[in-house]
Amino acid sequence: xxxxxxxxxxxxxxxARNTGTAPGVGPTTGTAGGVVRIAGLVxxxxxRKVLDGLELSIAAGEFVALLGRSGSGKSTLxxxxxxxxxxxxxxxxxxxxxxxxxxxxxxxxLPWKRVLGNVVLGLTGPxxxxxxxxxxxxxxxxGREKAWPxxxxxxxxxRVSLARSLVREPELLLADEPFGALDALTRxxxxxxxxxxxxxxRPAVLLVTHDVDEAIVLADRVVVLDEGRIAADVPVGPxxxxxxxxxxxxxxxxxxxxxxxxxxxxxxxxxxxxxxxxSVA
Amino acid sequence: xxxxxxxxxxxxxxxxxxxxASTAAAPGGxxxxxxxxxxxxxxxxxxxxxxxxxxxxxxxxxxxxxxxNLSAPWTVVSTAGDLIADGRLQSNLATSAQRALLGLxxxxxxxxxxxxxxxxxxxxxxxxxxxxxxxxxxxxLALIPLLILWFGIxxxxxxxxxxxxxxxxxxxxxxxxxxxxxNRYAELAETVRLSRPQFLRHVVLPGALPGFLLGMxxxxxxxxxxxxxxxxxxxxxxxxxxxxxxxxxxxxxxxIVGLVVYGLLGLVSxxxxxxxxxxxLSWRRTLAG
Numbered sequence: 001x002x003x004x005x006x007x008x009x010x011x012x013x014x015x016a017r018n019t020g021t022a023p024g025v026g027p028t029t030g031t032a033g034g035v036v037r038i039a040g041l042v043x044x045x046x047x048r049k050v051l052d053g054l055e056l057s058i059a060a061g062e063f064v065a066l067l068g069r070s071g072s073g074k075s076t077l078x079x080x081x082x083x084x085x086x087x088x089x090x091x092x093x094x095x096x097x098x099x100x101x102x103x104x105x106x107x108x109x110l111p112w113k114r115v116l117g118n119v120v121l122g123l124t125g126p127x128x129x130x131x132x133x134x135x136x137x138x139x140x141x142x143g144r145e146k147a148w149p150x151x152x153x154x155x156x157x158x159r160v161s162l163a164r165s166l167v168r169e170p171e172l173l174l175a176d177e178p179f180g181a182l183d184a185l186t187r188x189x190x191x192x193x194x195x196x197x198x199x200x201x202r203p204a205v206l207l208v209t210h211d212v213d214e215a216i217v218l219a220d221r222v223v224v225l226d227e228g229r230i231a232a233d234v235p236v237g238p239x240x241x242x243x244x245x246x247x248x249x250x251x252x253x254x255x256x257x258x259x260x261x262x263x264x265x266x267x268x269x270x271x272x273x274x275x276x277x278x279s280v281a
Numbered sequence: 282x283x284x285x286x287x288x289x290x291x292x293x294x295x296x297x298x299x300x301x302a303s304t305a306a307a308p309g310g311x312x313x314x315x316x317x318x319x320x321x322x323x324x325x326x327x328x329x330x331x332x333x334x335x336x337x338x339x340x341x342x343x344x345x346x347x348x349x350n351l352s353a354p355w356t357v358v359s360t361a362g363d364l365i366a367d368g369r370l371q372s373n374l375a376t377s378a379q380r381a382l383l384g385l386x387x388x389x390x391x392x393x394x395x396x397x398x399x400x401x402x403x404x405x406x407x408x409x410x411x412x413x414x415x416x417x418x419x420x421x422l423a424l425i426p427l428l429i430l431w432f433g434i435x436x437x438x439x440x441x442x443x444x445x446x447x448x449x450x451x452x453x454x455x456x457x458x459x460x461x462x463x464n465r466y467a468e469l470a471e472t473v474r475l476s477r478p479q480f481l482r483h484v485v486l487p488g489a490l491p492g493f494l495l496g497m498x499x500x501x502x503x504x505x506x507x508x509x510x511x512x513x514x515x516x517x518x519x520x521x522x523x524x525x526x527x528x529x530x531x532x533x534x535x536x537i538v539g540l541v542v543y544g545l546l547g548l549v550s551x552x553x554x555x556x557x558x559x560x561x562l563s564w565r566r567t568l569a570g
Binding site: 082083084100101102104106108110111112113114121122148149150164168 | 465466468469470471472473474475479483484487488490562563564565
């Protein structure tokens with residue numbers, strides 16, 4: 001882990017990362033064995049502290065969903081982990097692996113590159129194109145290598161974006177509401193695809209979402225962010241995740257909604273009925 | 282107001298889908314009045330020019346148009362034939378084309394280089410953008426007296442005048458293209474860890490290409506415009522000189538041949554740039570079909 005710390009603090013965000021923490025403290029902090037360890041993380045925009053002493057660790061291969069109201073700092077945390085927060089001031093410590101991939105809410109494909117070119121963007125090595133083709137086949141887009149991004153549907157574009165992330169074999173996959181812009185049916189297919197891909201590649205995943213059901217269905221552990229700290233940290237057993245109709249599922253859903261400040265009776269079950277959606281999928 | 286009838290019946294008594302379809306399909310049945318311009322006419326674009334040509338020809342044949350003001354179309358055609366036969370048109374055209382191409386070449390190179398420097402570095406922008414904006418406010422043609430004093434009345438003055446007219450649109454549109462590249466792509470480039478040269482090659486340059494090509498279309502027009510002026514002010518060869526000489530002798534037929542040549546050059550060069558645009562930007566065209 002010591003090597004990772006060094007690599008990241010020099011490589012991605014100089015300055016912002018370890019300010020306020022004595023060098024050398026890093027490797028000893030946090031839960032042992034975590035791929036990601038965040039300690040005492042503070043991020044502020046002006047006077048407003050968005051993250052305030054946040055602690056979080058993610059084990060290798062663990063799928064963590066991060067829930068929170070809008071403005072709770074979900075994206076700020078994700079951007080801090082991805083090293084994308086150049087203009088944000090803050091202190092605290094982040095240990096993250098060297099290989100981090102990000103999936104954005106928009107597929108963010110370069111419109112002037114064909115699908116395969118987008119997947120292998122920045123990859124080097126003689127087998128880059130072959131790896132790109134294999135990744136496209138994995139997300140079910142075999143034969144679309146030469147298509148332009150504008151020719152794809154929203155779901156297909158997001159699958160290309162997944163392929164672009166996974167072809168790099170990341171140790172940590174960061175996803176910022178990746179399915180937020182997709183329609184409900186496409187979203188369910190993407191859930192299945194993402195779970196399958198994660199089971200095969202076993203990256204640690206941090207999925208930012210505002211959708212409680214998405215969090216329960218996909219994650220091994222759901223974390224709720226509130227007031228810049230982790231307000232709840234709930235493991236999701238496989239028994240819960242795979243049985244939408246079960247009382248355990250409903251109980252977990254209610255608990256998470258309550259943590260997010262929503263009265264579970266307010267949330268109309270007919271408006272979002274996971275059981276109905278599953279039968280469609 | 283019979284056109285509104287179907288809607289009214291529909292609201293009063295429920296009409297079945299089949300009935301509604303048969304009403305709509307019935308020839309001569311009530312229809313809504315179309316408000317758009319209607320279907321395109323085949324070869325419609327040629328209508329105006331053909332009409333103009335017909336009026337010109339009829340006027341000349343009837344003797345209503347004085348040949349001292351405007352030669353008849355057939356005179357223009359035969360004059361063009363003569364000019365080609367004795368080689369005057371070709372040699373003047375070659376001279377003109379060479380000036381325009383050289384000016385275009387230098388202008389595009391300068392505009393592109395300045396745009397890249399000022400688009401990619403804040404310091405470069407501070408140094409370059411101001412002077413270019415000042416230059417933009419001064420029409421290139423107004424600089425001709427100064428350019429003549431500096432460079433004489435030879436070829437270099439002509440090429441420099443054309444280049445000065447060309448570099449401004451190239452600079453403006455390429456710079457704008459560079460600056461309006463979506464910041465989200467820069468963020469993406471960071472997450473996939475592109476190096477700075479890779480970022481330039483895969484993101485910045487392709488992103489600025491549409492802007493550059495738009496600038497190119499303006500630049501080509503600017504090149505021909507500047508060419509016309511420099512050739513009519515101070516020249517001993519070229520299409521403009523040929524026309525200027527014809528003015529001295531009152532040869533309207535030769536003037537019109539020159540105008541037609543300028544027009545064709547403008548059309549052909551704009552068509553070429555558009556062809557390149559279509560090829561290079563096919564990723565954008567796919568939605569339009």
